[in-house]
Amino acid sequence: MTEAAALTSPMIVAEDVRKRFGSNEVLKGVSLRMAKGEVIAVIGPSGSGKSTFLRCLNHLETIDSGRIDIEGDTLVANDAQGQARYVTDAEVRRICARMGMVFQHFNLFPHLTVLENILAAPLTVKGMKRNEILPKAEELLRKVGLLDKRDAYPSRLSGGQKQRVAIARALAMEPDIMLFDEPTSALDPELTGEVLRTIRQLADEHMTMLVVTHEMGFAREVATRVAFMDGGELIESRPAAAFFAQPEHPRTRAFLESML
C-alpha cells in the first residue's frame, strides 16, 4: 500500500486522541492513519496505552478530545470547546459494527457451544435468520480448522482453539477491520503458532488489521507497518522492515533491545 493510497482512502483516521483516567493521562495525543489492507502491529511496554487506544477506536472507551473517523465516517470529533463529541448512538453502533475485536482472554460465552458462539451476534445484533447464517458460520469454522468442534463447549477447548473460535466469531459479523489485543498473550507458547497462522491467513486475504502484540517475529513477518507506543504516545510508525532495521527513536531502540 503506497503512502498516497493511505491518505486517500483511509480505513481509520485517529487524530490527536487524548484520554485520561482520573489524573492519569493515558493517551497524550495519538494520531494514526490506516489504509485498506494494512496490517499494523502495535508494540510497546505494558501500560503504554495500547489497549486503551484500541478500545477507543471501537468505542469500548470514550475519548476526551481528538477525532476518530472509520472508513470516512466521523465517530467522534472536537466541538468548538475542544471537547470530544460523539455522533448519535445509532451512528456509533453502525460505524463500530464494521470492526471486529479479539481479546487476550477470548471472552467466549461459556454456556454456548462453539457454533452458537459464532451465531449469537449475527442472530441478535444483525437479526439474521439461523438458516441464513449457518453456512457462513460453518465456513468460518472450517477456515479456522475447528468445524469438528462445532458442538463442543468452550471449556473443552485448548486456549489456541478458543482464540480461533473468537476470531471466527468476530468474522461472522463481516467486519471491514479487525482489532486484536494481544491475541496470544494468554496462551502457552506451543499454542501461539496456530493463532498467529490464522491471523496471517487473514492478512493474506488483505483484511485490514490492527494487532497489539509482543510477538516480534509475527510483527516483522506479517505486519505491513509497526507502530511503537510508549507512555501514552505513538512514538513512531513505519514499514516493518525499516522499523526493525533502523528504528528512528531512541525509545524504540531501547524497547527493541529490551526484547532481545
Ligand code: ADP
Ligand atoms: P497497555 O495495553 O499498553 O498495557 P493500557 O491501555 O491497558 O496499556 O493502560 C494504560 C494505562 O491506563 C495504565 O496506566 C492503566 O493502568 C490505565 N488504565 C487502563 N484502563 C483503565 C481503567 N479502566 N481505569 C483506570 N485506569 C486504566
Ligand code: MG
Ligand atoms: Mg494491553
